[in-house]
Amino acid sequence: MKQLLAKAKKVCDQAEIYYTESEETTVEFRDAKLHDIESNYKSGYSLRIIKDGKLGFSYTRNLINPDDLIKNAVNSLKGKVEARYEFPSTITALQLETFDPVLNDLTSKEMVAECSRLCEIFKNKTDAEIMMVAGKGSENLRIMNSKGTDLSSKNGSYFLWMGLTYPGGASGIRRTYINKSFQTTPEELINEMIDMYNSSSNVVEPESGKMEVLFMPNSVYTLNWRTLSGTSGKSVYEKVSPLSEKIGLKIFSKKITIFDDPQDDTHPWARSFDDEGISTKEHTIVENGVLKNFYYNLEYAEKLGAHPAGHGYKTSRWSGDSISLKPLPSLQHIKIHPGNTSLSEIIKSIDKGIILEGVMGAHSGNIPNGDYSVGVSPGIYVENGKILGRVKDAMVAGNVYETLKNVVTVEDKTHYTWSGFFPAILCDNMSVSTKK
Amino acid sequence: MFKKLGNILAKAEADYADIRYEVMKETFITFNGKELSRIGSNITDGYVLRVLKNGGMSSVAFTKEEDAPGAVKTAVENAVLIGMNIDKSIKLAKIPVIKDTFLPELKEDPRKIPIGEKLELVRKYNDIPLSHDKIVMTNIGYSEVNREKYFLSTEGAEIREDLITTSLRGLITSKDGNLTQNIRVGSGGSDGFQSIRNLEEKLEKRTGLVLDLLKAEPVKGGVYNCIVDPNLAGVFVHEAFGHFSEADIIETLPAMREKMEIGSQLGNEVLTIIDNATMPDQLGFYKYDDEGVPVREVQLMKNGVLTGRLHSRRTAMEFDESFSGHCVAEDYRFAPIIRMGNIYIEPGTDSFEKLLEKLEDGLYIIDAKGGQTSGENFTFGAQYGYLVKDGKKAGMIRDINMSGNLYKTMMDITAVGNDLVLSKTGGCGKGQLNIRSCNGGPHILMNNVVIGGV
Numbered sequence: 094m095k096q097l098l099a100k101a102k103k104v105c106d107q108a109e110i111y112y113t114e115s116e117e118t119t120v121e122f123r124d125a126k127l128h129d130i131e132s133n134y135k136s137g138y139s140l141r142i143i144k145d146g147k148l149g150f151s152y153t154r155n156l157i158n159p160d161d162l163i164k165n166a167v168n169s170l171k172g173k174v175e176a177r178y179e180f181p182s183t184i185t186a187l188q189l190e191t192f193d194p195v196l197n198d199l200t201s202k203e204m205v206a207e208c209s210r211l212c213e214i215f216k217n218k219t220d221a222e223i224m225m226v227a228g229k230g231s232e233n234l235r236i237m238n239s240k241g242t243d244l245s246s247k248n249g250s251y252f253l254w255m256g257l258t259y260p261g262g263a264s265g266i267r268r269t270y271i272n273k274s275f276q277t278t279p280e281e282l283i284n285e286m287i288d289m290y291n292s293s294s295n296v297v298e299p300e301s302g303k304m305e306v307l308f309m310p311n312s313v314y315t316l317n318w319r320t321l322s323g324t325s326g327k328s329v330y331e332k333v334s335p336l337s338e339k340i341g342l343k344i345f346s347k348k349i350t351i352f353d354d355p356q357d358d359t360h361p362w363a364r365s366f367d368d369e370g371i372s373t374k375e376h377t378i379v380e381n382g383v384l385k386n387f388y389y390n391l392e393y394a395e396k397l398g399a400h401p402a403g404h405g406y407k408t409s410r411w412s413g414d415s416i417s418l419k420p421l422p423s424l425q426h427i428k429i430h431p432g433n434t435s436l437s438e439i440i441k442s443i444d445k446g447i448i449l450e451g452v453m454g455a456h457s458g459n460i461p462n463g464d465y466s467v468g469v470s471p472g473i474y475v476e477n478g479k480i481l482g483r484v485k486d487a488m489v490a491g492n493v494y495e496t497l498k499n500v501v502t503v504e505d506k507t508h509y510t511w512s513g514f515f516p517a518i519l520c521d522n523m524s525v526s527t528k529k
Numbered sequence: 530m531f532k533k534l535g536n537i538l539a540k541a542e543a544d545y546a547d548i549r550y551e552v553m554k555e556t557f558i559t560f561n562g563k564e565l566s567r568i569g570s571n572i573t574d575g576y577v578l579r580v581l582k583n584g585g586m587s588s589v590a591f592t593k594e595e596d597a598p599g600a601v602k603t604a605v606e607n608a609v610l611i612g613m614n615i616d617k618s619i620k621l622a623k624i625p626v627i628k629d630t631f632l633p634e635l636k637e638d639p640r641k642i643p644i645g646e647k648l649e650l651v652r653k654y655n656d657i658p659l660s661h662d663k664i665v666m667t668n669i670g671y672s673e674v675n676r677e678k679y680f681l682s683t684e685g686a687e688i689r690e691d692l693i694t695t696s697l698r699g700l701i702t703s704k705d706g707n708l709t710q711n712i713r714v715g716s717g718g719s720d721g722f723q724s725i726r727n728l729e730e731k732l733e734k735r736t737g738l739v740l741d742l743l744k745a746e747p748v749k750g751g752v753y754n755c756i757v758d759p760n761l762a763g764v765f766v767h768e769a770f771g772h773f774s775e776a777d778i779i780e781t782l783p784a785m786r787e788k789m790e791i792g793s794q795l796g797n798e799v800l801t802i803i804d805n806a807t808m809p810d811q812l813g814f815y816k817y818d819d820e821g822v823p824v825r826e827v828q829l830m831k832n833g834v835l836t837g838r839l840h841s842r843r844t845a846m847e848f849d850e851s852f853s854g855h856c857v858a859e860d861y862r863f864a865p866i867i868r869m870g871n872i873y874i875e876p877g878t879d880s881f882e883k884l885l886e887k888l889e890d891g892l893y894i895i896d897a898k899g900g901q902t903s904g905e906n907f908t909f910g911a912q913y914g915y916l917v918k919d920g921k922k923a924g925m926i927r928d929i930n931m932s933g934n935l936y937k938t939m940m941d942i943t944a945v946g947n948d949l950v951l952s953k954t955g956g957c958g959k960g961q962l963n964i965r966s967c968n969g970g971p972h973i974l975m976n977n978v979v980i981g982g983v
Contacts, residue, residue: 123780124781124782124783126615126781127611128781129586129611130608130610130611131587131588131590131864132590132600132603132604133589133590133591133862134589134590134596134599134600135575135590135592135862136592136593137573137592149569150567150569152571153571153573154573154574154575154593155593165570166569168570169570172565172568172644172648173565174564174565174566175564175565201607201610202610222784224781258782260784261784261788261904261905262903262906264903264906327561331562332666332704333665333666333702333704335707335709414573417555417571419566419567451903453903453906453907453908453932454899454900454908454910454930457898457899457900457901457909457910458899458910458928458930459709459710459928461702461709461711462709462710464928466928466981467908467930468903468906468930468981486906486932486934486937486979487932488750488908488932488979488980488981489981490928524750526751526932526979526980526981527979
């Protein structure tokens with residue numbers, strides 16, 4: 094890599110190399126039976142060069158001929174993509190505990206055994222169609238640039254995704270459990286899934302109207318996605334954010350605090366530097382309902398005259414391939430601050446409402462505007478604090494900037510979801526459409 | 530190349546093994562507003578190895594040639610582990626062993642057009658919306674993905690096929706006060722660069738619509754009868770029905786599998802649904818899937834009765850149905866899974882005016898905006914629409930999201946128009962992205978649709 098950087102430097106003012114090497118094995122159970130085991134070994138390089146304020150970019154899997162990679166980057170300079178920023182000079186970054194060597198010893202056989210054990214428990218206690226994916230993965234990352242930055246990290250994770258599906262549908266109760274190495278699945282989590290599934294097994298048909306909606310952690314991304322769109326430096330720069338002028342103003346209920354916590358290495362994927370080599374730190378977006386900060390990568394920080402605080406990541410909304418992506422403003426370690434009421438107390442407090450266990454269609458609708466309109470997948474109907482059953486064919490619609498003003502209660506715990514660590518959030522005066 | 534792949538396969542002590550090597554060349558040109566944010570061409574490559582041994586089947590994807598021996602070892606071990614843990618051995622349907630090179634015919638080969646010319650074309654398109662006052666943002670991008678695939682199996686298959694996908698797609702955003710609206714624009718195909726030429730008029734039209742949307746009324750939530758345009762009809766048939774024609778999805782959902790029995794009346798008798806990736810000049814075209822199986826036309830539903838489904842070699846055996854050639858991977862990073870190629874509702878006899886007359890009062894909803902299914906329930910958005918009163922188009926509406934139950938909705942499609950439009954861009958995400966996923970249909974009349982309004 095050093096040679097590649099030295100070569101690249103000769104043709105430009107600044108150069109940066111991003112290298113990733115990852116491996117992953119997943120074990121998949123469907124209908125409570127082992128279905129598939131897949132492994133994946135990937136590595137690759139991206140090169141960014143800046144010359145006369147213009148960006149060149151290229152990538153490859155196999156560095157057979159470094160000159161080709163440099164040539165592709167030089168060719169792309171001709172497009173004259175503006176790049177007035179400077180790569181950072183980050184000499185040291187905090188060493189985080191992101192890899193537990195015990196993970197190396199975890200075999201497919203052990204993951205199969207854990208899934209089989211869980212399937213047996215769920216089979217005995219529910220009539221659900223049981224799906225499960227367990228996996229382990231690790232990634233080595235290295236970022237070097239011509240300003241002397243040379244950072245690397247190794248991340249490891251074990252994850253387990255469990256789904257209890259109502260027969261005939263494909264909606265159901267899903268939970269994800271993650272760790273830095275294999276851990277036996279907590280009984281509390283298993284029981285919570287079983288209870289939620291069994292209490293919602295019959296179908297009810299409530300009437301349309303205004304009611305309370307409890308966004309479960311798995312559904313909170315519907316709201317958060319819109320908030321993150323509104324607070325991204327990219328949206329602010331592109332003038333599509335409704336929040337551009339609202340720093341310091343109250344945009345949500347005072348019960349809502351949203352922040353990025355990249356260095357929390359009790360969970361997998363902690364990072365002390367972002368994909369552009371900038372040191373990370375805790376970053377508050379909304380504090381007690383007040384909008385505090387937007388978030389930027391190098392490019393958008395420069396465009397808006399802001400300070401980049403380590404939020405440039407090579408990710409896309411969909412799958413994407415990190416080496417082929419440009420860094421964009423992204424919060425990879427998002428958390429919503431818990432409140433002080435337990436989930437069971439919250440459910441008991443609902444006069445009439447829906448527990449939104451999962452949603453469909455969070456990606457459609459006018460996201461920049463904050464609008465959403467999602468199918469319940471499933472929605473569990475509650476009256477007078479009691480779960481009556483699940484609702485099919487219903488939609489919950491609103492605008493995040495209204496919804497999060499109407500927060501009644503926030504759960505006293507956060508849970509891992511693919512989009513962040515969230516508590517359940519109860520909101521009032523929500524619009525629910527059903528067939529009645 | 531085949532010799533090198535043969536050497537890797539030779540090391541796999543297995544009942545069956547195949548390997549796919551791909552070289553992928555991607556070209557991207559992206560504008561964000563007036564600014565060009567990305568341009569360039571790059572090449573990546575990688576391998577996918579699949580192994581069947583002792584009744585278990587497993588796959589490993591890898592990108593470094595030197596990882597091949599390790600990949601072979603892991604795939605064999607995992608296949609054996611699966612074999613030990615399942616009751617019913619995995620078997621693959623017998624297929625003809627094919628040796629072929631298939632390079633598609635392109636009307637205008639995008640590989641021969643200089644990147645500078647592509648850039649100027651995209652810039653010209655991008656400038657069209659930006660010349661209007663209330664357009665605050667455009668995100669318009671050109672993408673060209675050229676996949677050179679080499680497939681080799683221990684049965685003797687040896688296939689080289691190229692897939693060349695050209696597309697222009699984007700989002701145009703308008704803003705008035707605090708209200709922003711956006712609309713998608715896209716074109717492209719599998720048959721060459723001409724599919725993205727001459728789009729000026731289309732860009733003007735889409736720009737006009739997104740400006741009109743600033744004045745449109747949000748739709749009121751409720752249950753409506755709707756005319757659905759061909760684009761949305763295509764997304765409906767893909768999302769709500771098509772995924773349950775994919776045998777790997779219903780295989781392990783016992784209740785769904787029972788319902789999706791061949792011969793069951795699942796839809797209104799006006800509904801006939803086909804998947805035909807062999808049709809030339811459409812986005813989903815290919816000759817062989819990533820198991821080396823020639824793709825066939827499959828009639829999925831005839832007059833509301835389920836008549837067929839889409840298979841991999843494994844599921845064809847499992848269902849005791851004939852193979853169909855629908856096992857396809859996004860690229861060299863993935864093992865193949867069952868995908869639709871080109872699914873559409875066959876047109877009927879009603880003109881659009883006739884459909885309006887049949888609807889009387891309701892909504893005319895147009896252009897899909899994301900869709901998702903969860904079992905028998907589906908949700909998707911429409912980009913815009915109109916109220917219909919007494920069979921006549923009235924005011925424009927926005928913020929339209931529909932939700933429904935597959936089986937009820939299939940029965941509630943009561944009339945099918947006489948037009949047929951197939952999609953020009955795709956992006957089906959089923960764990961992997963399929964940019965060639967093609968769908969379509971005529972205008973259709975759909976009763977009792979739940980619309981979630983604000």
